[in-house]
Amino acid sequence: MNIGEAARASGVSAKMIRYYESIGLVPEAARTQSGYRTYGNTEVQILRFIRRGRDLGFPVETINTLLALWRDRSRHSADVKRLALDHVSELERKITEMQAMADTLRHLAHTCAGDGRPDCPILDDLGGMAGKASASCC
Amino acid sequence: MNIGEAARASGVSAKMIRYYESIGLVPEAARTQSGYRTYGNTEVQILRFIRRGRDLGFPVETINTLLALWRDRSRHSADVKRLALDHVSELERKITEMQAMADTLRHLAHTCAGDGRPDCPILDDLGGMAGKASASCC
DNA sequence: GATAGGGCTTCCCACAATGGCAAGGTCAAG
């Protein structure tokens, strides 16, 4: 199977497959005489694993660890679970952060007329003029 | 005021001030004879505006537009409001995406014993073996 | 006046993960 076919079969672009190989996330693929990479079912399965991990937002570095655990028949599921829950915490942290941004902006936008006049509480806030009359810079 | 002092006064690192200048987000600073950048209150105010915009998650490109509107006394607040609400939409999109990831992972982690045994629904899911017995790669 | 230390300058490198392009080799079908 060529890289293009492996890409189609795994959902990982050929570009990314080469990249993952270059950073050592997947082992170097076997090559034909002419230099084409070749893939089998095992490799495609690994690529699918990576793809799924990326879809769940795991950083590549963590996927590397997860792959190692996947290969390790004597792994402790506790190690996998901890990686997953750490990632959940990280996601929650970012979600909370973005929700605070969105809440602030929704509030500001709510108090903004949004018409043809220049007065705008959003710009007032950004300009550090919150609560004061709408200002222009400089 | 030197760049370090301006950084302290605005909350934007000296490094980033130079970067913002290089991409044209802030005008080129005046220089002393020896080449040091100098800043006044106006410049610090602009930097604070940028800092606040970044804290609200606006991309630099959008902050550029917001700065232009800030300077434009004949602006329409509708334009500012639209930028803000578009950004809220973008934040919501990302939040929804990350919440789906977190929900999936919480569910998987919940069904994972997290002990010394190797069986792990999380790895099963990543390996495309959802619902089947815990597998090891290759 | 000399020296030390801290601040400033520019320039380059790195990150994470992905896309795109270009120049060239390869393979299979017509």
Place this chain on the structure above:
DNA sequence: CTTGACCTTGCCATTGTGGGAAGCCCTATC
């Protein structure tokens, strides 16, 4: 043999930030 689709490597761009090196500048202290 030609054509078109595919593969190869390599370099550039993204977004926004940090780090560091080499060298100049300024001020304070001895």
